Amino acid sequence: MQQLESMYQEIILEHYRRPLHAGLREPFDAEVRHVNPTCGDEVTIRVALKDSSGQPVLADVSYEALGCSISQASVSVMADMIIGEPVTEAMAASEEFLRLMQSKGEAEPDESLLGDAVAFAGVSKYPARIKCALLGWMAWKDATARALNARDDGPHSDGDREQL
Amino acid sequence: MSLDVARIRKDFPILDRTVRGGRPLAYLDSANTSQKPRQVIEALTEFYERHNANIHRATHELGEEATAAYEGARIKIAQFIGTTDETEVVFTKNVTEAINLVAYSIGNATSGAGAGRLRLAEGDEIVITEMEHHSNIVPWQLLCARTGARLRWFNVNQGGLLDLARAGDLISDKTRLVALSHQSNVLGTINPVSQIAERAHAAGALVLVDAAQSVPHGLMDVGSLGADFVGFTGHKMCGPTGIGVLWARRELLEEMPPFLGGGEMIETVWMDRSTYAPPPHKFEAGTMPIAQAVGLGAAVDYLGEVGLEAVRAHEHDLVRHALAALAEIDGLRILGPPRAEGRGSAISFTLDGVHPHDVSQLLDDRGIAVRAGHHCAWPLHRALGVQASTRASLYLYNTHDEVDALAAGIQQAKQFFGGS
Numbered sequence: 001m002q003q004l005e006s007m008y009q010e011i012i013l014e015h016y017r018r019p020l021h022a023g024l025r026e027p028f029d030a031e032v033r034h035v036n037p038t039c040g041d042e043v044t045i046r047v048a049l050k051d052s053s054g055q056p057v058l059a060d061v062s063y064e065a066l067g068c069s070i071s072q073a074s075v076s077v078m079a080d081m082i083i084g085e086p087v088t089e090a091m092a093a094s095e096e097f098l099r100l101m102q103s104k105g106e107a108e109p110d111e112s113l114l115g116d117a118v119a120f121a122g123v124s125k126y127p128a129r130i131k132c133a134l135l136g137w138m139a140w141k142d143a144t145a146r147a148l149n150a151r152d153d154g155p156h157s158d159g160d161r162e163q164l
Numbered sequence: 165m166s167l168d169v170a171r172i173r174k175d176f177p178i179l180d181r182t183v184r185g186g187r188p189l190a191y192l193d194s195a196n197t198s199q200k201p202r203q204v205i206e207a208l209t210e211f212y213e214r215h216n217a218n219i220h221r222a223t224h225e226l227g228e229e230a231t232a233a234y235e236g237a238r239i240k241i242a243q244f245i246g247t248t249d250e251t252e253v254v255f256t257k258n259v260t261e262a263i264n265l266v267a268y269s270i271g272n273a274t275s276g277a278g279a280g281r282l283r284l285a286e287g288d289e290i291v292i293t294e295m296e297h298h299s300n301i302v303p304w305q306l307l308c309a310r311t312g313a314r315l316r317w318f319n320v321n322q323g324g325l326l327d328l329a330r331a332g333d334l335i336s337d338k339t340r341l342v343a344l345s346h347q348s349n350v351l352g353t354i355n356p357v358s359q360i361a362e363r364a365h366a367a368g369a370l371v372l373v374d375a376a377q378s379v380p381h382g383l384m385d386v387g388s389l390g391a392d393f394v395g396f397t398g399h400k401m402c403g404p405t406g407i408g409v410l411w412a413r414r415e416l417l418e419e420m421p422p423f424l425g426g427g428e429m430i431e432t433v434w435m436d437r438s439t440y441a442p443p444p445h446k447f448e449a450g451t452m453p454i455a456q457a458v459g460l461g462a463a464v465d466y467l468g469e470v471g472l473e474a475v476r477a478h479e480h481d482l483v484r485h486a487l488a489a490l491a492e493i494d495g496l497r498i499l500g501p502p503r504a505e506g507r508g509s510a511i512s513f514t515l516d517g518v519h520p521h522d523v524s525q526l527l528d529d530r531g532i533a534v535r536a537g538h539h540c541a542w543p544l545h546r547a548l549g550v551q552a553s554t555r556a557s558l559y560l561y562n563t564h565d566e567v568d569a570l571a572a573g574i575q576q577a578k579q580f581f582g583g584s
C-alpha cells in the first residue's frame with residue numbers, strides 16, 4: 001500500500017474528486033482532442049491566448065476529460081497552474097513535467113516550476129501510467145502550438161479541430 | 165473428473181513468485197496471455213539444446229529431427245481441434261496473422277486471377293460483429309478499402325449478446341464472408357457460430373471464426389463448428405508467444421493465393437514467376453517459429469493430459485463463484501452474461517466512480533493481475549456505453565481464493581477512490 005500511496009497522493013485524489021477549471025469554455029483559439037489508445041482515456045482541450053506586454057499569455061485553458069484518476073487530476077493541476085501564465089513559462093513547466101515522468105522515480109522535481117504537479121512524481125515508477133499523467137499536457141502543448149499558428153493566420157475556425 | 169488445482173499450480177513455475185514487494189501472485193489475466201507450464205518450457209529448452217536446426221532444408225540428422233518435431237506438432241494440433249488432416253493446419257505467428265493471411269489472400273485473389281469464390285467486387289459485403297477484437301475488424305476494413313467491398317456488422321445488445329434479429333438483413337447473396345469470434349475476449353459470450361455459419365453458407369458466403377478465446381478451453385471441433393476458417397493463438401493456451409494457427413478446409417487452402425512470398429513456400433522459381441508448394445507450406449514463407457510450434461505441440465499435449473473436460477468444469481465452477489462474489493459489490497456492473505451457464509471465463513466489469521485503470525492499479529498493489537482498458541475491443545465498449553472496463557480472466561490454474569482476493573480488492577478500491 002505504501003508504494004501505491006506514493007502514487008495516489010492526497011492532492012491527486014482531491015483533484016480527481018473535485019477537478020478545477022473543468023468544462024469547455026468560449027472563446028478559444030484552438031481545440032484539440034487527444035486519446036490514449038491503450039486505454040481509451042480522452043481529453044479535449046481549448047486554449048485561448050491574449051497578448052500581455054508583447055508576449056502570448058494563456059488567457060484560458062478549458063477541458064473536458066474522461067479517464068482515470070491520474071489523467072483527470074493531471075489535467076486539473078495543469079490548468080490551475082498555467083491559466084494566466086505566459087506561454088513560455090507554461091512550456092518550461094511542461095518540459096519539467098515530462099522530465100519528471102521519464103525519471104523512473106529518481107528525479108528531484110523543480111517545485112518552483114511544477115507547483116502541485118510534483119505530486120505526480122510517484123507515477124513515474126509505473127510505466128503504464130505515465131501516459132495517463134502526460135495526456136493533458138501533451139494535448140495542451142498541441143493546442144497551444146495550433147493557437148499560436150492560428151493567430152498568425154487570423155481567427156480560428158472549426159478546421160483547427162483535430163480529426164480522429 | 166475433477167481437477168487437482170494444487171498439483172496443476174506446481175506445473176507453472178511463475179505462480180510461485182511474488183510481486184510488488186512480496187505479495188503472492190494472483191494471475192487473473194489469462195485471456196490476455198496464459199502462463200506456461202514447465203512441460204512447455206522444457207520442450208522449448210530441449211528443442212534448442214538437442215534438436216535445433218532449420219526444417220525441410222537441412223540434409224543432416226538434426227534437420228531431420230527438427231522437421232519431425234515441427235511436423236509432429238502440426239499433427240498434435242490437428243487432433244486437438246478435431247481434424248485428421250494435418251495439412252489443413254497452417255502455422256502463423258498469432259491469430260492476428262492468421263486473419264490477415266485470409267484477408268490478404270482474398271485481396272490477392274481479387275487483384276489476380278483467383279478462384280471465383282475468393283474474389284471480391286464492389287457491392288460485395290463482408291459481415292463482422294461489434295464484439296470483435298480489433299484483430300478481426302481492422303484487416304477487413306483494410307480489405308474493403310482495397311477491393312471496394314462493403315463492411316457490415318451484427319450489433320451487440322445490452323446483455324452482451326449478438327442481435328441476431330437482423331441476420332436476415334445482414335446476410336444476403338451479397339455477403340461473401342462472415343467473420344466472427346467464437347467467444348468474446350471481453351464479455352465471455354459464446355456466439356452461436358454454427359447457426360450463423362449455416363445461414364452464411366446458404367447465402368454462398370464463407371465463414372471465418374476467431375477462436376482465440378475458445379481453443380484454450382478445448383472448445384474446438386472444426387468438423388462440427390461449420391466454419392471455413394478458424395484462427396487461434398498459441399500464447400493463450402499454455403503455449404509460447406510467436407506461434408498461431410490458421411485452420412482451413414483443404415480445398416480452400418488449395419484455391420487461395422499465397423499471402424507472404426519467400427523461401428519454403430515455393431515449388432519452382434523462375435526469374436519472372438513461381439509456382440507454389442501445396443498447403444500448408446504454401447502459406448509458411450521463410451523460417452518459421454520452429455521451437456514455438458514444438459512448444460505449442462507440448463501445450464496441447466499438456467492440456468490433453470490434464471483433461472479438457474476437467475479444465476472446463478473447473479473454470480465453470482470458478483466463473484460461478486466469481487459472478488456470485490462480484491454481484492455482491494454495490495455499483496459493479498458485469499458486462500456480458502451474468503450467469504455462468506454457456507459463458508466463458510473472461511469477466512469484465514465497471515465500478516461506479518472508479519476508473520478501471522485505478523481498479524487495476526489497486527489490485528496490482530495486492531498482487532492481483534487483471535487487465536484494464538478496452539481490451540482491443542473499442543467498438544464493443546462504445547456499443548455498451550462504457551469507456552473502459554476491468555477484466556479478470558480465469559484459467560485452469562486459478563483458485564477460489566484468488567477470486568475472493570479479487571472481490572476484496574475491488575471493495576478496497578471503492579473505499580480508496582470513493583472517499584471524500
Ligand SMILES: Cc1ncc(COP(=O)(O)O)c(C=O)c1O
Pocket residue numbers: 195196258259260261297299300345347348349374376377397540
Ligand atoms: C478474441 C481475440 N482475437 C484476437 C486476439 C489477438 O491475439 P494475438 O495478439 O495473439 O494475435 C485476441 C487476444 O488478444 C483475442 O482475445
